[in-house]
Amino acid sequence: MSDHVTADPILDVRDLVVEFPRGRDAITPVRGVSFTLDRRQRLGIVGESGSGKSLTALSLMRLLTPPGRIAGGQVLLGGQDLTQLSEREMARVRGGRLALVYQDPMSSLNPVHTIGRQIVEAIRTHEDVSRRVARARAIDLLGEVGLPAPARRFDSYPHQFSGGMRQRVMIAMAIAAGPDVLIADEPTTALDVTTQARIIELLSRLVDEHDMGVILITHDLGLAATFCDDLQVMYAGRIVERSRAEPLFERPVHPYTEALLGAICRLDFDVTQPIAAIPGQPPLPQQLPPGCPFHPRCPHAVARCSTEEPVSHALPDGRTAECHLAETRAEVTV
Amino acid sequence: MSAIAAPLGRIVQRRRRGTVFVRLLRRPPAAIAFAVVVLLVIGTVGAPLVAPYPQSQFDFTHLYAGPTLAHPFGTDELGRDMLTRVMYGGRTSLEIAALAMLIAMGVGCAWGFVAAFRRGWVDEILMRIADLTLGIPAILMGLVLVAAFGSSTASLVLILGILFTPATARLARSALLSELQTDYYLAAISVGAPPWQIVVRELLPNTLPVLIARASLVAADAIFVEASLSFVGLGVQPPAASWGTLLQHGYTALYRSYWYPIFPGIVILVAVLSLNLLGDNLQRVLDPSRR
Amino acid sequence: MRRYVVRRLLTSVGLLVLSSILIFCLLRVIPGDPTITKLGGSIEGVDPRALQAIRHDLGLDRSLPDQYIRWVGGIVRGDFGQSYYSQFPVTTLITQRIAATIELAVFAIVLGLLIAVPTATISAIWRNRWFDAVVSGFTAVGMATPAFVTGILLIVVFAVKLGWLPSQGYVSITQHPFESLKSALLPATTLAIAIAAPILRVLRASLADVASAPYIRTAAGKGLLRRAVVVRHVLPNAAIPALTMVGVIVGSLLGGTVIVEYVFARPGLGTLMVDSVFKRDYAVLQALVLLAAAVFILSSLVVDLLYGVLDPRLRVRGQESS
Numbered sequence: 016m017s018d019h020v021t022a023d024p025i026l027d028v029r030d031l032v033v034e035f036p037r038g039r040d041a042i043t044p045v046r047g048v049s050f051t052l053d054r055r056q057r058l059g060i061v062g063e064s065g066s067g068k069s070l071t072a073l074s075l076m077r078l079l080t081p082p083g084r085i086a087g088g089q090v091l092l093g094g095q096d097l098t099q100l101s102e103r104e105m106a107r108v109r110g111g112r113l114a115l116v117y118q119d120p121m122s123s124l125n126p127v128h129t130i131g132r133q134i135v136e137a138i139r140t141h142e143d144v145s146r147r148v149a150r151a152r153a154i155d156l157l158g159e160v161g162l163p164a165p166a167r168r169f170d171s172y173p174h175q176f177s178g179g180m181r182q183r184v185m186i187a188m189a190i191a192a193g194p195d196v197l198i199a200d201e202p203t204t205a206l207d208v209t210t211q212a213r214i215i216e217l218l219s220r221l222v223d224e225h226d227m228g229v230i231l232i233t234h235d236l237g238l239a240a241t242f243c244d245d246l247q248v249m250y251a252g253r254i255v256e257r258s259r260a261e262p263l264f265e266r267p268v269h270p271y272t273e274a275l276l277g278a279i280c281r282l283d284f285d286v287t288q289p290i291a292a293i294p295g296q297p298p299l300p301q302q303l304p305p306g307c308p309f310h311p312r313c314p315h316a317v318a319r320c321s322t323e324e325p326v327s328h329a330l331p332d333g334r335t336a337e338c339h340l341a342e343t344r345a346e347v348t349v
Numbered sequence: 350m351s352a353i354a355a356p357l358g359r360i361v362q363r364r365r366r367g368t369v370f371v372r373l374l375r376r377p378p379a380a381i382a383f384a385v386v387v388l389l390v391i392g393t394v395g396a397p398l399v400a401p402y403p404q405s406q407f408d409f410t411h412l413y414a415g416p417t418l419a420h421p422f423g424t425d426e427l428g429r430d431m432l433t434r435v436m437y438g439g440r441t442s443l444e445i446a447a448l449a450m451l452i453a454m455g456v457g458c459a460w461g462f463v464a465a466f467r468r469g470w471v472d473e474i475l476m477r478i479a480d481l482t483l484g485i486p487a488i489l490m491g492l493v494l495v496a497a498f499g500s501s502t503a504s505l506v507l508i509l510g511i512l513f514t515p516a517t518a519r520l521a522r523s524a525l526l527s528e529l530q531t532d533y534y535l536a537a538i539s540v541g542a543p544p545w546q547i548v549v550r551e552l553l554p555n556t557l558p559v560l561i562a563r564a565s566l567v568a569a570d571a572i573f574v575e576a577s578l579s580f581v582g583l584g585v586q587p588p589a590a591s592w593g594t595l596l597q598h599g600y601t602a603l604y605r606s607y608w609y610p611i612f613p614g615i616v617i618l619v620a621v622l623s624l625n626l627l628g629d630n631l632q633r634v635l636d637p638s639r640r
Numbered sequence: 641m642r643r644y645v646v647r648r649l650l651t652s653v654g655l656l657v658l659s660s661i662l663i664f665c666l667l668r669v670i671p672g673d674p675t676i677t678k679l680g681g682s683i684e685g686v687d688p689r690a691l692q693a694i695r696h697d698l699g700l701d702r703s704l705p706d707q708y709i710r711w712v713g714g715i716v717r718g719d720f721g722q723s724y725y726s727q728f729p730v731t732t733l734i735t736q737r738i739a740a741t742i743e744l745a746v747f748a749i750v751l752g753l754l755i756a757v758p759t760a761t762i763s764a765i766w767r768n769r770w771f772d773a774v775v776s777g778f779t780a781v782g783m784a785t786p787a788f789v790t791g792i793l794l795i796v797v798f799a800v801k802l803g804w805l806p807s808q809g810y811v812s813i814t815q816h817p818f819e820s821l822k823s824a825l826l827p828a829t830t831l832a833i834a835i836a837a838p839i840l841r842v843l844r845a846s847l848a849d850v851a852s853a854p855y856i857r858t859a860a861g862k863g864l865l866r867r868a869v870v871v872r873h874v875l876p877n878a879a880i881p882a883l884t885m886v887g888v889i890v891g892s893l894l895g896g897t898v899i900v901e902y903v904f905a906r907p908g909l910g911t912l913m914v915d916s917v918f919k920r921d922y923a924v925l926q927a928l929v930l931l932a933a934a935v936f937i938l939s940s941l942v943v944d945l946l947y948g949v950l951d952p953r954l955r956v957r958g959q960e961s962s
Contacts, residue, residue, distance in 0.1 A: 078860055080852075103865065110863035117861075122854045127876050127952055136872075137862045172952040188862065481662060484655075484936045485929065486895030489913075493929055496917045497667060573786055580788050581902050581914050600792060600903070603807075607796040614789035622784035 024051035025093060025195050025228050026075075026113075032087035033067070033074050044070050044300040046252035047088070052196060052228040057219075059243030059260070060232045061275075065297050067252040068232045069118075072200045076115050077105050093195065111141040114189040118201040120181035124173040130157075130184045131169030134191050141192040156187040160217055179210035186217065190225060197222070198230045203238065215242050236279060240264060248272050251298055251308035258334040268336040268344050270313045307339070315340060372634050379630035382623040389620055393439030402430040404437050413606035422612040426602060434595060435613055439620075441591040445506055446571035452510025453571075454564050457517025464518070465525035466548065476522070479515035487512055491574050495583045505584055509571045520563050524556040558635050565628030569621045576617050592617050645945065652941045659933040660715075664708050667922045711926070720927040725919045730927045733912060740810045741901065741908035744831065745893055747824050751832035752839065759836075760843040764851065765870045775840065782837025787896045791830040791903040798826060808905035827904040834896050835889050842885040846878040853877070880951050887943035891936040 033045035045067040052058050060068045074085050077097060090097040092113060097105065117123045125133060134153040135146065144152075150169070157165035160183040173181060182202060189197060199218060203211035219242065222229050233239055239246055239260070246263050248256040248271065256269040267273040274293045295312040298304060304311055310320035319339050328341035338344065374380045392399055408428035415423050422431035464475040482490065494508040528534060529552065537547050572592075578584035579593025580600070587594070592613045599610025714721055720730035763775050799807035805826050813820040850856065851874050859873045860866075901910030909928060916924040948954050 076861060078857060106863045106865050108863070109861055115861050117854060117858060119854055123858045125855045125859065125873050125877070127880075127950070128873075136864070140863045174953045185858070188858075192863070481655075481658060484659070484891070484940075485933055486892040486936075488895035488898055489929060489932050492898070492913060492917050493663070493666060493925060496920060496922070496925055569784070573784075577786055577788065577899055580786075581899065583914070583917055596788065596792070600788075603792070603795060604800060607800050610792045611796065614785075614792060618781065618785045618789060621786075622780060625784050626780065 024053050026052035026230075027091040028075070028088070029091070030088040031071065031074060031085065031090065033070050033079065033083060034086040035083045037082075040301075041086075042300045043086070044252050045074065048249075048252075048254055049088075050247055050254065050257070052230060054195070054226055054228050055222060056228050057222060057242055057244045058228070058230045059239040059246045060230060060249055060254075061234060061236060061239050061246060062249035063234055063297050065299070066249040067300075068249050069200055071249075072115060072198045072230070072232055075198060076109055076113060078109075078115070107141070110137055110189075110194065111192045112194050113196050114192075114194040114198070116182075116185050116189045116197065116199045116202050119205055120178050120185055121205065123185060124181060126173055129170050129172055130176075131171075134184070134188050137188045137191040153187075153191070156191055157184070159221075160184070160187045161213070162187075178206050179214065182206060182210075182214055183217065186214075186221070190221060190227070193225065194227065196228045196230070198232070200232045201234070202231075204233075204235075211238070218242070236264075236275060248275070251303060252300060253308075253337060255309070255338070256334070256336045259332070262332060262334065266345075268330065268334065268341055269309075269338050270315050270340075270344075271309050274312075274314075307337075315344075373631055376630055376634070378626050379634075382626035382630070385619060385623040386627060389439065389616075389623070390443065392436050393443050396433075396436040396440050400433040400436045402433045404433060405429065406433075413602065413609065415606065415608045416612075423606065423608040425598065425609060426605075431595075431609070431612055434590065435592070435616055438590045438592050438595050438613065439616065441502070441585055441589055442572055442575060442593070442617075443620075445502065445509065445575050445585070445591070446568050448506045449509030449513070449571045449575075450564055450568040452506065453513035453517050453567050454560065456510065457514040458521040458560065460514065460518035461521025461523075462525050462553070465522040465529065472522075476519070479518050482515045483519075487570065487574055488577055491578055492583065495578060500578070500583050500586060502585055502589060505575060505578070509574060512574065513567045513570060517560075517563060517567060521556070521560065524559045525552065528552040528555055558631070562628050562631035562635065565624050565631065569624035569628065572617065572624070573621050592620075644948065648941055648944055652937050655937050656930075656934055659937070660712065660930050661708070663926050663929050663933070664711065667926055668704060668707075715927075715930075721923045723921055724923050725916075725921040730924050733924060734909065734927065734931070737908050737912050739812055740906050741897060741910060743813055743820070744824055744827055744901070744906065744908060745897060747821075747828035748831035748835065748893065748897075749890060751828055752835040755832060755836040756839040756843060760840055760847055761870060761875060763844060764847045764874060765867050775844070779837045779841045779844075782833050783841070785834075787830055787834050787899045788903050790833055791827065791900055794826050794830055795903070810906045810908070823906075827900045827906060830903070831893065831896050831900050835893060838889050839882075839886055842882045842889075843878065846882040847874055849881075850874050850878040876950075880947065883943050883946060883950070887939050891939045894932045894935060 028051070029049050031045055031048045032043060034041040034043045044065075048067075048071055050058070060071065062068045070079070070083070073079050074083075075090055075097070077085070077100075079085070085098050088098070092108065097108060097113075100108065124130065128136075131150065131153055134156060135149040138144065138149045138152055139146075142149075154165045154169055157168060162168055162180065162183055168176075173184070176184065182205075186202075197218075202218070203214050206214065215238065218229065218231075221227070231239065231242055243260050246256075246258060246260050247254045248263075248269065250271050256263070256267070256272050258268075263272065264276065267276055271293075274291075277291045278293060293312055298308055298311075304321070306319070306321045306323050307313070307316070307325050310316040313320065317339070323339070325337045325339045325341075327335045327337050329335055330341060330345045334345070336345070374383065396404075406429060408424065408430075410428065411420070411424050412426060412428050413424065414420055414428075417423075420430050420432065422435060425431055425434060460475060460479075464472040490512055491508060494511060495504075498504040498508055525548075529548075534547065534552060537551075538544055575584055575591065576593035576596065579591050580597050582597060584593050585591040595613040596610050596617070599613060602609050711721060718731060720734065723730050723733060726733070759775060763772055795807045798805045806823050807826065809823050811819040811823045847870075851870075856869060856873055859869045864872070897908070898910035898913055900906075901908045902914055905911075909931070912924065913928050915921075916928065
């Protein structure tokens with residue numbers, strides 16, 4: 016946890032909508048997402064698979080595979096709306112000002128190039144430096160992310176590294192051109208727990224040293240708890256709750272968040288009791304229930320929930336929640 | 350035993366073959382290709398009925414003519430109508446190709462099925478033999494076989510059949526193998542039904558669509574190779590005519606009338622292309638994982 | 641790695657031997673009799689002793705295994721035997737004509753790759769529906785058109801109508817490079833089209849496959865433009881699986897060469913082969929087919945070794961670490 020500078024946000028996402036046209040209709044997996052990010056802020060976006068969090072990340076980078084496209088909203092990076100840029104201009108932003116670390120380190124590196132070459136490419140795409148200078152910088156970066164004997168490893172190929180090492184390389188590559196914002200999409204899902212801890216530690220250090228804002232996307236609440244200052248919970252393409260991390264865990268407002276936290280198993284639980292899983296399945300983007308998308312699975316649903324979609328309710332301490340019962344629930348759970 | 354056979358009918362899955370055909374025709378390239386193939390078959394097999402002129406009608410006033418209304422494909426060195434000659438020649442070409450295809454499919458399937466069903470060293474040997482022959486390009490193999498068997502129409506059918514048997518055997522083998530590994534087959538076996546019966550009654554019919562797709566491609570290749578062999582004079586022998594021999598005549602008369610070889614050439618192209626498209630689209634309709 | 645190379649070499653040699661046996665037997669199992677050809681077509685009214693003499697000359701009165709061993713023994717020494725029809729040794733016939741075929745083949749492969757690779761790459765970068773449709777059309781038609789049809793069409797346009805290029809003949813590249821290229825241009829183009837079409841098909845499929853890989857997204861995420869992503873990342877990775885097919889296609893070049901040499905009257909191994917079939921000259925035939933099999937085996941060997949070079953994952957397996 017750190018105190019981030021709450022000045023002008025470096026990233027300002029307003030009402031982002033992503034759709035996939037299919038024939039005459041479209042599926043809308045991201046239905047109006049808004050948030051801001053400051054330098055040195057660690058923002059977490061949590062949710063189950065299918066909530067739209069990865070798509071949000073991809074759309075910030077404008078890396079959606081066609082026919083997916085950004086259908087509405089703005090993505091303001093340092094005041095500039097990324098959705099309005101040409102492909103060429105966007106290419107300059109990618110890696111240079113906004114970078115993404117992907118989920119699967121095993122297949123996210125080009126198998127036929129050395130890792131050194133791939134990092135140098137990341138540097139030289141955005142800066143006009145000689146190969147020698149870039150190589151030196153790359154070796155420094157490899158050392159910074161904790162790779163032993165970086166000079167020697169420069170000429171190694173991805174398949175010669177383990178998953179944890181590869182993820183470090185990916186991170187080095189992502190920060191190589193000095194971006195202002197780093198998005199980490201499930202960076203540790205494919206790794207074992209000890210490696211996971213080390214990678215998160217690395218990210219934490221880099222955020223401070225390089226003055227970046229970080230968005231950590233994960234389905235692992237425990238991970239989010241250790242790393243993030245602020246959290247956003249996504250469900251069915253919308254952010255249903257926003258809060259600083261601690262209050263979210265102690266007093267969740269949105270029923271979905273509460274259910275998620277309830278489903279976490281702890282070592283001191285009674286093994287004979289069933290796990291409090293959330294009944295049902297998250298809805299598919301093309302089959303959203305009317306009203307609040309969570310209402311079929313919500314233990315607190317009332318009649319209104321099945322007809323009217325909730326709006327974002329502002330709550331004390333800068334929290335928000337999209338629930339008809341937000342205020343009452345915020346008061347009750349004290 | 351028969352008490353088991355009846356419920357088997359319900360356990361065992363039978364793909365509905367009718368819908369494959371319908372789905373195929375929904376794709377524009379496949380529909381056009383199919384129409385063209387039908388047209389070709391009618392035009393060639395039905396040549397005696399459909400051809401505009403009798404086969405040996407000469408017209409010495411119009412030798413080596415280019416395309417005109419009276420002779421859309423021009424005329425040859427004896428003034429015979431090229432369109433008619435192409436139609437009759439097609440009869441020979443398609444006949445040979447069809448028979449060769451049947452031989453290749455018949456022998457190839459038997460070969461492949463036996464290998465798939467028996468497995469073990471029988472499988473190994475049969476497939477090694479198939480693999481050896483796949484290394485040599487078809488035309489070269491064809492030439493060698495012509496040297497061995499001579500070049501009458503009958504031997505040509507045999508040669509082309511032999512040529513395409515190994516590849517078909519491989520396909521038949523893998524088709525049956527994948528059927529043998531399906532759950533419904535294993536379920537049927539575990540219930541106690543005799544394997545042989547199931548294979549013949551249920552599995553083989555399920556391999557049919559893939560094999561039919563293959564048959565189309567084999568027919569296309571057969572036309573291709575036959576035309577090539579006939580073109581160099583080692584295929585169909587005079588007085589019989591095929592598209593390949595027409596092209597050969599056209600080639601020798603190239604400087605006299607370049608129209609002569611163009612039309613038979615285009616017809617060969619269209620025939621092979623249509624059969625290729627048909628086979629390709631059939632394969633794609635049957636296997637959604639392929640692009 | 642070295643063990644792999646040695647093993648592949650041995651397998652290749654083994655395949656070659658097996659092929660030679662297959663070819664040898666195939667030509668002996670047949671109903672025809674080369675002595676007949678030698679005598680000009682029929683054996684009626686011929687003195688049986690003359691027949692015997694000819695058979696003895698050609699070595700046909702020995703047992704099959706004996707004939708085979710003599711044949712193989714000769715090959716190892718560079719002697720492919722004696723032609724049944726002409727008075728020249730087979731080796732002479734081959735060496736006389738091999739230059740024309742090699743020139744044509746090399747020219748055709750270069751042209752074919754020059755057509756296929758850039759087109760596939762542009763197709764992947766541009767992603768334009770019309771261009772892709774045209775390319776698909778070209779691929780389909782190219783694969784369906786027999787080489788002699790393409791050849792004749794090219795002759796009609798460039799030799800008959802325009803008169804720019806010769807439709808026949810051969811000039812060795814050592815004699816007169818420019819004329820040599822002129823005489824080889826049409827036949828090489830014909831062959832090039834025949835191999836560019838299947839290579840294009842395989843390459844496009846491979847490019848499309850690789851383009852959806854995660855590391856391509858990483859490359860785009862670094863800020864590379866599409867052109868750079870395709871050329872530097874997609875293409876090298878797509879070339880590897882496409883290589884096998886390219887090897888097969890190049891191997892099958894030999895079949896097309898036969899036809900093309902015939903169409904353009906080039907005195908190469910292809911026309912020699914056709915002649916030998918006509919004359920039932922088995923000595924020449926078996927040598928040529930063995931050569932073809934050797935070329936095919938060699939090209940698949942080269943492809944396999946190339947894999948080892950191009951794909952770092954297949955190289956030295958020593959430096960695994962964590």
